[in-house]
Amino acid sequence: MGRSPCCEKAHTNKGAWTKEEDQRLVSYINAHGEGCWRSLPKAAGLQRCGKSCRLRWINYLRPDLKRGNFTAEEDHVIIKLHQILGNKWSLIAARLPGRTDNEIKNYWNTHIKRKLLACGVDPRTHQSLTAATTAAAVPSSHRHDQQQAVLSSCSRDSSSGAGHSSNDDDSKSVSHSHRGGIDLNLSLSPPSQPSSPVAAAAKLLASPH
DNA sequence: AATATGCGCAACCGCTCCGTG
DNA sequence: ACACGGAGCGGTTGCGCATAT
Numbered sequence: 733m734g735r736s737p738c739c740e741k742a743h744t745n746k747g748a749w750t751k752e753e754d755q756r757l758v759s760y761i762n763a764h765g766e767g768c769w770r771s772l773p774k775a776a777g778l779q780r781c782g783k784s785c786r787l788r789w790i791n792y793l794r795p796d797l798k799r800g801n802f803t804a805e806e807d808h809v810i811i812k813l814h815q816i817l818g819n820k821w822s823l824i825a826a827r828l829p830g831r832t833d834n835e836i837k838n839y840w841n842t843h844i845k846r847k848l849l850a851c852g853v854d855p856r857t858h859q860s861l862t863a864a865t866t867a868a869a870v871p872s873s874h875r876h877d878q879q880q881a882v883l884s885s886c887s888r889d890s891s892s893g894a895g896h897s898s899n900d901d902d903s904k905s906v907s908h909s910h911r912g913g914i915d916l917n918l919s920l921s922p923p924s925q926p927s928s929p930v931a932a933a934a935k936l937l938a939s940p941h
Numbered sequence: 942a943a944t945a946t947g948c949g950c951a952a953c954c955g956c957t958c959c960g961t962g
Numbered sequence: 963a964c965a966c967g968g969a970g971c972g973g974t975t976g977c978g979c980a981t982a983t
Contacts, residue, residue: 748951748977770968786969787952822971833971834951842949 745779749788753778757785758793791834798830802839810836810844815858 745753760776766789769782778785802810806828813824821833821840828836845855852861 746953768968769970781953783954783969784952790970791951819972837972838950 744773744781744784746784749792753780754788754793757789761789761793787834791832794832796830797832802831802843806831807844810840811848811858814840814844814855 756776756778760772764775769786771782772778772785773780773782776785780788809828810824813827817823819837821837825831825833825836840855848855848858849861853859854861
């Protein structure tokens with residue numbers, strides 16, 4: 733016997749949300765808070781799956797969302813965090829107030845990935861694409877210095893339109909606890925950092941609350 | 942002006958994690 | 963210790979809009 737489905741699929745709407753549905757969801761959550769998503773649709777009078785309601789609220793309706801273009805600084809944070817955390821979009825989103833995991837994931841896939849490739853950096857490994865071929869000949873610490881240079885130059889490129897350095901606020905540290913208990917205390921400060929992403933991650937993960 | 946193509950965003954799906962009995 | 967249910971996460975898809983031909 734499998735688990736019961738999260739909702740009665742036969743009686744749920746799918747696809748784009750209507751204004752009325754949005755309104756219902758917002759007013760219900762304003763009145764009752766984000767309680768149990770499974771029972772919320774019924775209580776709010778919505779023909780939607782609880783998961784769908786949750787997603788809609790988190791990614792679109794939440795009042796604290798910062799919609800619009802990503803700043804160069806945010807670009808920089810995303811790239812650095814991705815280098816450390818990989819595709820842990822929710823963890824990355826936790827460091828970017830007003831941004832959602834879905835939004836960051838989309839932004840990564842549509843903008844940053846391409847930008848890194850254009851700069852000759854593998855977006856998955858954050859290694860220089862050319863480094864792969866010369867890896868055997870170059871000491872790993874030196875290789876990483878090269879990666880850092882490419883990454884920071886790329887993220888600066890992206891900010892050229894904004895007319896300010898992506899490092900304006902590098903001293904800003906964000907600390908946020910997460911479901912997994914991971915507490916990264918990320919200070920953005922190129923390029924004085926540990927010699928490898930793994931070391932950086934280890935250091936950050938080990939930092940006290 | 943009509944059609945094709947590419948891009949970006951919103952939403953869905955399936956899986957994993959975590960709390961609870 | 964185990965099974966179950968709910969919540970959350972990441973990958974993927976589909977649709978609408980913009981741009982190119």
